[in-house]
Amino acid sequence: MNKYTNLILGGIIIVLAAILAGTLIFLKNQPPQQRAIAPIEQIADMEPDSAKWGINFPNQWNTLQQTANNKTDTTYGGSSKFSQLERDPRQVILFTGYPFSKEYNDDRGHMNAVTDVNAIKRINEKSPATCYSCKSSNNPALWKQMGMEAYDATLFSDMKGNIQNSIGCANCHEAGSMRLIVTNPALKEALEAQGKDWTTFTRQEMRTVVCANCHVEYYFKGDHKYLTFPWANGTRIENILSYYKENGFKDWEYPDTKTPMLKAQHPEYEMFTADSTHYKAGVSCADCHMPYVREGAAKFSTHDVHSPLLNPEAACGQCHTDVKYVVGRVNEIQNQVYNTKIATEDALVDAIAALKTAAADPKADPTLLDEARNLHREAQFMWDFVSAENSMGFHNPEYILKILADSTNKARQAQMKAAQATGDMNLLITGVYDSLDPKPTPFK
Numbered sequence: 001m002n003k004y005t006n007l008i009l010g011g012i013i014i015v016l017a018a019i020l021a022g023t024l025i026f027l028k029n030q031p032p033q034q035r036a037i038a039p040i041e042q043i044a045d046m047e048p049d050s051a052k053w054g055i056n057f058p059n060q061w062n063t064l065q066q067t068a069n070n071k072t073d074t075t076y077g078g079s080s081k082f083s084q085l086e087r088d089p090r091q092v093i094l095f096t097g098y099p100f101s102k103e104y105n106d107d108r109g110h111m112n113a114v115t116d117v118n119a120i121k122r123i124n125e126k127s128p129a130t131c132y133s134c135k136s137s138n139n140p141a142l143w144k145q146m147g148m149e150a151y152d153a154t155l156f157s158d159m160k161g162n163i164q165n166s167i168g169c170a171n172c173h174e175a176g177s178m179r180l181i182v183t184n185p186a187l188k189e190a191l192e193a194q195g196k197d198w199t200t201f202t203r204q205e206m207r208t209v210v211c212a213n214c215h216v217e218y219y220f221k222g223d224h225k226y227l228t229f230p231w232a233n234g235t236r237i238e239n240i241l242s243y244y245k246e247n248g249f250k251d252w253e254y255p256d257t258k259t260p261m262l263k264a265q266h267p268e269y270e271m272f273t274a275d276s277t278h279y280k281a282g283v284s285c286a287d288c289h290m291p292y293v294r295e296g297a298a299k300f301s302t303h304d305v306h307s308p309l310l311n312p313e314a315a316c317g318q319c320h321t322d323v324k325y326v327v328g329r330v331n332e333i334q335n336q337v338y339n340t341k342i343a344t345e346d347a348l349v350d351a352i353a354a355l356k357t358a359a360a361d362p363k364a365d366p367t368l369l370d371e372a373r374n375l376h377r378e379a380q381f382m383w384d385f386v387s388a389e390n391s392m393g394f395h396n397p398e399y400i401l402k403i404l405a406d407s408t409n410k411a412r413q414a415q416m417k418a419a420q421a422t423g424d425m426n427l428l429i430t431g432v433y434d435s436l437d438p439k440p441t442p443f444k
């Protein structure tokens with residue numbers, strides 16, 4: 001080795017480094033890769049008929065259609081519409097006085113949404129069209145034509161004729177560019193209320209946000225039933241509770257206890273994005289529920305959205321080498337959450353029994369009674385936020401177990417306050433549900 005060799009070697013390294021840096025900068029400045037699919041059919045803006053989009057994108061359309069026929073169940077989820085009330089009769093008590101105590105079924109695939117909403121016993125002659133908001137690819141065009149305010153002010157029965165198509169391409173994609181978009185005006189408004197502009201979101205963020213068009217907590221605001229996500233204070237459970245407290249909203253009044261109740265919807269988005277392990281690692285809803293699949297030479301996102309436990313190799317195997325292990329973990333997490341959830345329900349049933357007696361006692365202290373009611377309201381909403389969320393805890397196990405612990409605590413406090421309000425220590429009795437014979441069945 002002499003000093004010339006060193007100089008030459010040094011020179012070579014510098015030149016190589018410069019080439020590498022140049023290449024990286026060049027690559028970074030390239031436009032994103034275009035998909036090599038020439039559109040055969042021009043698709044109209046917000047086209048409600050997915051079959052028309054399907055001419056250009058047969059793989060996505062074929063897999064979307066499979067969601068109509070999925071039936072396989074898992075331990076806690078899956079694609080049949082089993083009755084939540086028959087499986088867990090405590091919920092009949094918890095929803096007494098509200099249509100959810102009549103019929104409450106597990107969710108099915110996207111292509112069944114319109115059939116299922118038209119068949120549910122919860123719908124009556126007063127139900128607003130707002131109930132169609134998350135069910136149909138006719139909506140984006142209707143919202144544009146008539147505005148969401150007028151849409152929501154229409155009766156469900158009067159809207160029925162406009163709703164032919166179940167969930168489809170127009171709920172998630174912009175025709176032409178095919179990019180993922182926010183199609184529900186309520187989502188756009190809820191993001192804006194938090195100072196967020198979805199058009200600045202990355203593609204990976206949109207692979208989660210597109211599901212938030214529907215898989216969220218919402219309520220019908222005011223007399224015209226305006227679809228609203230209660231996110232102005234944030235999307236955590238305490239933010240949502242404080243929002244409902246500020247505007248004094250209630251879904252129904254619990255019979256005999258006179259508690260102003262809240263019904264939670266299906267807050268998958270709020271649960272998952274509350275700093276779950278997967279969310280923090282940058283994983284999206286589509287990663288697990290719409291993994292890439294192969295059909296001949298084509299590689300595409302399956303649009304056959306269902307429980308990832310039915311295709312764990314595709315859903316989890318892209319990131320986890322030991323798929324059997326992680327699926328086993330799901331099972332343990334779900335069993336733990338389920339058992340904790342039942343314990344919370346027992347506490348709520350005990351609180352309701354105590355409150356009923358206390359509310360019927362003319363000598364009960366009204367201030368303490370109201371405190372008990374408020375604890376009941378909050379405890380039950382927190383429980384429902386977990387119960388109505390469809391992953392049985394998997395989307396965010398730590399957070400979900402904390403919510404259940406807080407809920408149980410509040411339910412037991414509600415029971416104690418009711419006893420305090422009357423001075424009747426018999427109201428502290430526990431195990432009310434276990435002593436019921438027969439067990440409740442869904443109200444007719």
Ligand code: HEC
Nearest residue numbers: 074077078211215268269272278284285288307309390391
């Ligand atoms: C890390 C993977 C993963 C991510 C990310 C994920 N999920 Fe899930 N999801 C699951 C698993 C596992 C279940 C439980 C399925 C079961 O019990 O059969 C589930 C259940 C569900 C269910 C109920 C399915 C059924 O069979 O009834 C819905 C709905 C759902 N997820 C929506 C979402 C949405 C919306 C997001 C994003 C906000 C999301 N998921 C993010 C893995 C994931």
Ligand code: HEC
Nearest residue numbers: 050053054057060061064167168169172203207286300301
């Ligand atoms: C529930 C929402 C949803 C619906 C409904 C939906 N898509 Fe998608 N689609 C997605 C998501 C999420 C992706 C992944 C996008 C990404 O990674 O950028 C995707 C990706 C695509 C892609 C890009 C290629 C690929 O497979 O990743 C095409 C093309 C596409 N969808 C077509 C359609 C067509 C056609 C329909 C109707 C028949 C449809 N989609 C319905 C959510 C949806």
Ligand code: HEC
Nearest residue numbers: 078079107108109112113116134171211213214285289306
């Ligand atoms: C336009 C509204 C809408 C959008 C957007 C949407 N969903 Fe759904 N989703 C629904 C409805 C409604 C159901 C229940 C349908 C039924 O029970 O008939 C459902 C059901 C499901 C199920 C249960 C399927 C089964 O077989 O049990 C999963 C899982 C799911 N959605 C995941 C997602 C994911 C992930 C996204 C985003 C990529 C998404 N959804 C986007 C409305 C939507």
Ligand code: HEC
Nearest residue numbers: 277278281283287288308315316318319320326327329330
């Ligand atoms: C896109 C990548 C990706 C996918 C898809 C994915 N995971 Fe994960 N998962 C991660 C990352 C990253 C972590 C964080 C810990 C780590 O680095 O291993 C994680 C962690 C976990 C953990 C440990 C959680 C904890 O809190 O310690 C479990 C259990 C798990 N995943 C199950 C699943 C299951 C089941 C599926 C399929 C339904 C799935 N994952 C799909 C990336 C993924």
